Amino acid sequence: MRITVRSFAKINLGLCIGPALSHADKSVRATFHELRTVYQTIALHDLLHLEVVKGSGIEIRSADPRVPKDESNTCYKTLAKAMTALKAKGKVILEIEKRLPVQGGLGGASGNAVSAILALEKAFKKTLPGRERLRIAAEVGSDLPLFLVGGTSFGVSHGEEVYPLPDLPATPCVIATPEIGVSTPKAFADWDQLTPSPTSDRMNEFGRMLSVWLSGIPQKKTSFRSSSGVPAVGRGRAETLLLDLVRTGIENDFETVVFPQYPALREVKRVLERSGAFYASLSGSGSALYGLYRTRAQAEQAARRLQKAGIPATATTTLTRSQYWKKLSI
Numbered sequence: 001m002r003i004t005v006r007s008f009a010k011i012n013l014g015l016c017i018g019p020a021l022s023h024a025d026k027s028v029r030a031t032f033h034e035l036r037t038v039y040q041t042i043a044l045h046d047l048l049h050l051e052v053v054k055g056s057g058i059e060i061r062s063a064d065p066r067v068p069k070d071e072s073n074t075c076y077k078t079l080a081k082a083m084t085a086l087k088a089k090g091k092v093i094l095e096i097e098k099r100l101p102v103q104g105g106l107g108g109a110s111g112n113a114v115s116a117i118l119a120l121e122k123a124f125k126k127t128l129p130g131r132e133r134l135r136i137a138a139e140v141g142s143d144l145p146l147f148l149v150g151g152t153s154f155g156v157s158h159g160e161e162v163y164p165l166p167d168l169p170a171t172p173c174v175i176a177t178p179e180i181g182v183s184t185p186k187a188f189a190d191w192d193q194l195t196p197s198p199t200s201d202r203m204n205e206f207g208r209m210l211s212v213w214l215s216g217i218p219q220k221k222t223s224f225r226s227s228s229g230v231p232a233v234g235r236g237r238a239e240t241l242l243l244d245l246v247r248t249g250i251e252n253d254f255e256t257v258v259f260p261q262y263p264a265l266r267e268v269k270r271v272l273e274r275s276g277a278f279y280a281s282l283s284g285s286g287s288a289l290y291g292l293y294r295t296r297a298q299a300e301q302a303a304r305r306l307q308k309a310g311i312p313a314t315a316t317t318t319l320t321r322s323q324y325w326k327k328l329s330i
Helices: 074-086 108-124 131-142 184-194 201-213 239-249 253-263 263-274 297-310 323-329
Strands: 004-024 031-053 057-061 093-099 152-156 161-164 171-174 222-225 233-235 277-282 290-293 313-317
Touching: 004 108, 004 171, 004 184, 004 201, 004 277, 004 323, 031 108, 031 171, 031 201, 057 074, 057 239, 074 093, 074 108, 074 131, 108 131, 108 233, 171 297, 184 201, 184 253, 201 290, 239 277, 253 263, 253 277, 263 277, 297 313
Parallel strands: 057 093
Antiparallel strands: 004 031, 031 093, 031 152, 152 161, 171 290, 171 313, 222 233, 277 290
């Protein structure tokens, strides 16, 4: 049976870069930066088509030449681990129908990898425990666990520790995807040159801003459990949640080093702001940018304005946690 699932994108509502840390595994010559960020899933998505046939192994297919078809693909990695965890046998064929930009700061590959696990579970009619899903996701990549939570979530460490936050209401937004390649490792290196001293004070400030925002949310407790199996506690919902978060001064540190290197990206942000966005930002290290709007009409008008300027742009909406999980399956 062929299984089809959606694979949604994310944006970062603020991103604070902390000090570089050595990998926990001393045999791995790699460093990670301590991060603080608010993740938000959005409605833009890729499509994944998965089937299991006789044989063994994993085959990745995609019409997009930028998508790796070998073991370096994040979907390949999660599928291999999930097959072992499910004690399943057979050859897995995964076709990735790309609609999101590759390496654009929207978490496309990470979302693909998590949706691949969910599609595999459907194919075998088995479900991995939530903790097992999270373990596999965190082992493969930093951005993967957020797609096992969905909605609005808080990412710490190097992004792989994710905690559900009270859901922000679905909000119209525009995603602009300039055809500019931004190297994340270089962006981190540029940041280290710019801020060689410890940055724990800045990270504490990010946490303080988030705490101020959370303290303004109605105190009525509302318990819920996401479909990932991750328990969480929310404190109600308010129409002004997103505006209140913006007013704390939350921002993306990558803009400090990316915009001087790519002035065109700074100009796209200005276009979003001039077109009525109450908040605009780079997502991750870019090159995708987004603007948040009060109405769908404003977002659609802004998207048309960018398109006329030759910049790929799409009007869409953010997804609450419940919307995210309901829309994953087709």
